[in-house]
Every structure is written in structure tokens, then in C-alpha cells.
Amino acid sequence: MMQQYQEAKAAAGDALLLFRMGDFYELFFEDAKTAAHVLGLALTSRDKGDNPVPMAGFPHHQLDAYLAKIIAAGHRAAICEQVEDPKKAKGLVRREVTRIVTPGTLTDDSLLDPAASNFLAAVALPSAKGASRCGMAWVDVSTGRFHATTFASEQLPDHLARIRPAELLVSDDATKLPDDWTAGTAVTRRPAWAFGHTAAVEALAKHFGTRSLDGFGFDASPGADDAAALRAAGAILEYLAETQRASLAHIDRLVPFAAHTRLAIDPATRRSLELVATIRDGSRRGSLLGVIDRTVTGLGARLLADWLAAPLVDVAAINGRLDAVEELVADAALTSQLRESLRQIYDIERLLARVATGRASPRDLSFVGRTLAVLPKVKAKLTGRTSALLRELEQRLDLCGDIRGPLEKALVDDCPLVTRDGGFIRAGFSSQLDELRELMAGGKQWMAEYQAAESARTGIPNIKVGFNSVFGYYLEVTNPHRDKVPADYIRKQTVKNAERYITPELKEYEEKIVSADERAKELEVRLFG
Known part of the structure; x- marks a missing residue:
């Protein structure tokens, strides 16, 4: 299993690897030490020998809460899931890294502010000597909105202040941006080839299923003004393919941001006006947006914030x-x-x-x-x-x-x-599912009839059918009536003042009920997928 972990860790890179083991996510080695500090988890060890392996973990149902803490602490998280049913696995259950969660790639409601966009941005700085045009692209993975634009290099801080990205991608060979430009933003370095023009144009056209990008309003020629914007957009697409490992079909267009139709506001003016955040603590409350926002939907709140951050001209x-x-x-x-x-x-x-x-x-x-x-x-x-x-x-x-x-x-x-809980497909939608549910529902009636029949057959008036997780359904007979127990009863447990038995007929019907429940849930999952 540790070899499987090492393979997953190699795919996760610098992200904390959350390795699914049954009902828990476990972290090992340095990741465990980091998690113990950041998440307040108990640090234990897997082995007690000369070289114990540090280990920390948490229950799987608490994933969202711990992901929020990991992201807030400035880390990335790679989620390694069991990708096959343990009951059907031959040997070790197969596991794969299913996604890498970063500040700019959040999609779960529990990790997002419903009233605020969560942008992943990329900046393509001038690639030629003497060039003065920057390209920027930004996407909200949680909604699929994808924009790109080109502008003069000196306007970069203005656009960063307007977008307020949660994460910013920059090339490995790019100079470090000033700290006040990226305050509150996680900066992620990417290989220079990810910002290549040819690869970007090809990746974008392939993703959108088009021969060119003309239909989106972009000139993809290498020397065109849009080239830098497309380089940034391509870097975003490459990063999402690496981290999301799922369909990105909801990102179905790249929209040019027409800067000339919006009011240019420099960062100092934007802060002073407190358009969307206060100077004091950077919160929405107390800003102009916080005062005028009377929207009743998250969609409306995000749109109003966008409009206020980039007023029309x-x-x-x-x-x-x-x-x-x-x-x-x-x-x-x-x-x-x-x-x-x-x-x-x-x-x-x-x-x-x-x-x-x-x-x-x-x-x-x-x-x-x-x-x-x-x-x-x-x-x-x-x-x-x-x-x-x-x-x-x-x-x-x-x-x-x-x-x-x-x-x-x-x-x-x-x-x-x-x-996995089942019970979400409406009755009448699938005749096969309805049959399985009828079998499950009929179980209680069958048990009642079986209990009455056994009471009449054995002469035991207070015999009753029960169930526990150890050996399933059973017949319970109180001690005063033990001498009436027939030979076909198989004793399974002694409790205070009673004995518990099973019969071949009872176990046969139990298998039908349990099988029906499992098959019903499996069928619902197939219908849902």
C-alpha cells in the first residue's frame, strides 16, 4: 500500500496528499507533520520500529471542513480516492489522484462565498525584448466564466486590483511581481512552456472544438495584439487539465474583455473609494458594494460586484x-x-x-x-x-x-x-428499481407473518424476530420456553433471560432482502450516472 501511496504522492507534487483509506483520509511523512500543525490533527506513526512513518488523518465526511483550512493556510491539497469497490477488488483497492484543490480551482459550495467570484488568473508578461503588452486571462472554475484581454504593461496592477484573483499563474522565467500587486493572492509558478503561443492556441481550439479562435473575437496570429491574452488563457487551460482531472465542458467559451468599454481605475483610487472592500480590513461589509447590494441570489451579487469593479463608460x-x-x-x-x-x-x-x-x-x-x-x-x-x-x-x-x-x-x-445513500429516484421511473423496492418493503410484512407462523408451529407465544449487525436476523426465545425449541433452530447467541436462533428459511429470506437493498442502490447510481 505504501508503494501505492508513493506513486500518488509523485503525481501530487507539492500538494498535501489526502490518501483515502476506508472511512478516513490519511497523510504520511512530511505531509502528516504539516497537517498536524495546520489542521490540529494528532500526529501518530504507522510503524513502531526504528523508522516510524509519521501519520495523521481525519474522517472522510469532514473533508470539506479540512480542505477549507488547508487552502486558508496557503497549501494545495491532492485528493486520492478509492476508484473501485473494495468488495469487488482483487487484492489492493485501486486508488488515483482525482483532483488537486488550489485557491483558484474551488468548486464546492462549502468552500466558496456565494456572493463573490473565485478567479484563477494567469499573466503572460511581454515575451519579446522591447515589447510592452501584457496578456491576462481569468476563469471562475465554479461557474465556467472565462475571459482574456491584452493591455499595456503598466496597467497590470489595475487589472489585478479589479479582478482580485484567488490564485495567479506566472511563468517560471518571469520576474517577481511586487508584493502589493498580489496581496491576498496565491502566486503559482508554472513552466515557461505552459505559456507558449502555439501550444496555447492549439489547446484552446481543441477544447472548444473549433478550427480557430476567430469566432470568439481573437486574432491568434503570433504577432497579433491578442497573442499575449491567448498565451495566458492557454496556461490556465493547461493548469486546469492537470489539477481538475475531470470534464471542463462547462468552460465553453473565451470572452474578450473590452477594456475600452470600462472605466480604468488604478489600485490606489480603487482602495480609497472602497468600491468592493474596505481599507480597514478588506471586507465587503462597509464598502460601497456592501451598502448597495440588495440582490436576492448569489448570481446577482456576483454580477453586481463585477459591474461595480469595472463601471461602464x-x-x-x-x-x-x-x-x-x-x-x-x-x-x-x-x-x-x-x-x-x-x-x-x-x-x-x-x-x-x-x-x-x-x-x-x-x-x-x-x-x-x-x-x-x-x-x-x-x-x-x-x-x-x-x-x-x-x-x-x-x-x-x-x-x-x-x-x-x-x-x-x-x-x-x-x-x-x-x-450512495440511495432513495433519490422517483417511483415509476424504473420498473426494475420499483421491483427491488417492493421486495425490500415486503420484508417487514414477511417477517411478521414468519414470526406468527413460527409461534403457531412451536407453541412459543412470545417468540420474536430481531436483527443485529453481527449475524443478521434471528429468532429470540425466552428461557421459560427453551424446551419447545425445534431441532431445525440453530443457536447463535445467549443473552439475559433468552436464547437467539437462526433457521435456514430465515437466512435465505435475509439474503434476498440484503441483496435487493444493495442492488437497488447500485441501480440508482447507474441511473444517476
Whole structure:
């Protein structure tokens, strides 16, 4: 097993390796020492000989809580999971590093602020002598939003202050950026080849399934102004492929950031104005954003923050927003009804990202269905509006009936958080699953009938069927009636004032029930996948 661990650690690099062993995640060697200090875990040892192996661990269900602490402490975490059923494994259970979690690649709600974007950014500094243009790309892996732009080198601190990335990728051969430019940002060095122009353009075109990037508004020629932006975008894509090890289908476009349509604000002015964070402690509370944010969804809160961090300068676009605001302010009833409907919407951006990456739970899919069920009400409220922006929103709103219908048909109203618990597929969706559930439900009735039949056959009035985790179902007979026990009863346990027995018939039916439960859960997992 330690050889398997060493192989996983080699794939994890400098990340703390969380090695799944049964119901625990374990860390060994230097990782264990670091985890004991950072996470407050007890440091033990695997071997008690001359060279004991340091070891620390925590229960698997506490993963999110410990991941948050690891990231907050400035470390990365590699999660090594058991990728086959231990019951079906021949020998050692196969394990693989399934993802590497870093500050800029968080996707789990428990690790994210619903009101704030979590950007992973990359900077491609001027590659030619005498060049003065920088390229930057940034992505929110939790939503799939992916942007890139090129600008003069002296504007780099302005853009970093606007985006406030959680993690910044820079080339190994790049000069160190000033500390005040990257305050609060984890800086990750990447090999210089990851920022290569040719490899970046090819990787982006392959990812998006296109022959070129013209359709996204980028000129991919080596000498074009967009070249630096594409180099940065390619570095991000390469990093995500290395760390996520899952589908990135939700990142389905690269959007040019038109800097000329936004107000340029230098870092000092941005701090002084306290647009999205206070000078005192950098918190949202007390900033301009904190004062004016009355949104009722995480999506709206993040969009408002983006708008405030990069104000429009185009008069027509500004007036378009003001016209929509004016119409909503003039109709208080409409605004109230819209807000009430929007309160019922879940964070569809982040939900769909987890679906695309294969990390969605049954509950996530049920939340997608509930959100889609609200859209007809929102669309109806926007119908007949006079402002161009509200009319455009109504036209763009797709009700997605082809998705909502199957979700509502397949999933129960209250889904569990994890697939292994089962019970999330609605009755009637799968006839095979319904049959297994009927067998499981009929078990209680069969047990009651069997208990009554045995009582009549043996003449033992208070015989009862019980269950424990050691040997399953049993018949319990009190001591005063021991002389009535028939020969086909097999004694399994003595308890106070009673004896416990099993019978071939009881064990045969137990196997059917247990088998039905396991097969039902396996079938639900297959249907979900």
C-alpha cells in the first residue's frame, strides 16, 4: 500500500496528499507533520520500529471542513480516492489522484462565498525584448466564466486590483511581481512552456472544438495584439487539465474583455473609494458594494460586484441599464414579484458547473429542476416590458423544458446529498428499481407473518424476530420456553433471560432482502450516472 501511496504522492507534487483509506483520509511523512500543525490533527506513526512513518488523518465526511483550512493556510491539497469497490477488488483497492484543490480551482459550495467570484488568473508578461503588452486571462472554475484581454504593461496592477484573483499563474522565467500587486493572492509558478503561443492556441481550439479562435473575437496570429491574452488563457487551460482531472465542458467559451468599454481605475483610487472592500480590513461589509447590494441570489451579487469593479463608460449601455432600472422602480409590485421569484432560484451557474465536471449530487440536480420550474414565472413578469434591456432578457430566457421534464420525472422532491445513500429516484421511473423496492418493503410484512407462523408451529407465544449487525436476523426465545425449541433452530447467541436462533428459511429470506437493498442502490447510481 505504501508503494501505492508513493506513486500518488509523485503525481501530487507539492500538494498535501489526502490518501483515502476506508472511512478516513490519511497523510504520511512530511505531509502528516504539516497537517498536524495546520489542521490540529494528532500526529501518530504507522510503524513502531526504528523508522516510524509519521501519520495523521481525519474522517472522510469532514473533508470539506479540512480542505477549507488547508487552502486558508496557503497549501494545495491532492485528493486520492478509492476508484473501485473494495468488495469487488482483487487484492489492493485501486486508488488515483482525482483532483488537486488550489485557491483558484474551488468548486464546492462549502468552500466558496456565494456572493463573490473565485478567479484563477494567469499573466503572460511581454515575451519579446522591447515589447510592452501584457496578456491576462481569468476563469471562475465554479461557474465556467472565462475571459482574456491584452493591455499595456503598466496597467497590470489595475487589472489585478479589479479582478482580485484567488490564485495567479506566472511563468517560471518571469520576474517577481511586487508584493502589493498580489496581496491576498496565491502566486503559482508554472513552466515557461505552459505559456507558449502555439501550444496555447492549439489547446484552446481543441477544447472548444473549433478550427480557430476567430469566432470568439481573437486574432491568434503570433504577432497579433491578442497573442499575449491567448498565451495566458492557454496556461490556465493547461493548469486546469492537470489539477481538475475531470470534464471542463462547462468552460465553453473565451470572452474578450473590452477594456475600452470600462472605466480604468488604478489600485490606489480603487482602495480609497472602497468600491468592493474596505481599507480597514478588506471586507465587503462597509464598502460601497456592501451598502448597495440588495440582490436576492448569489448570481446577482456576483454580477453586481463585477459591474461595480469595472463601471461602464459607453453612454448608450449606461442609459440602457438606467431605463431598465427606471421601469422597475416605477412598478413596485412588479419588482416585488420578481424578487420573490428570484429568491426561489438556486445558484444555477455553480450547479451546472458541478454537473459538467461530474461532481454533482442528486440534491444538486434536484435544485437545477427547482430553478427551472421558477423560470416561467420570471419570464411572464418580463413579458411586455418597455425598456430594451428587459425585453432582451425576456427573449433570451430559455425555459429548458426538455431538461426540466426528465429531472422532475426522475428525482424525488427531497434528494439526499450523496448517491450512495440511495432513495433519490422517483417511483415509476424504473420498473426494475420499483421491483427491488417492493421486495425490500415486503420484508417487514414477511417477517411478521414468519414470526406468527413460527409461534403457531412451536407453541412459543412470545417468540420474536430481531436483527443485529453481527449475524443478521434471528429468532429470540425466552428461557421459560427453551424446551419447545425445534431441532431445525440453530443457536447463535445467549443473552439475559433468552436464547437467539437462526433457521435456514430465515437466512435465505435475509439474503434476498440484503441483496435487493444493495442492488437497488447500485441501480440508482447507474441511473444517476
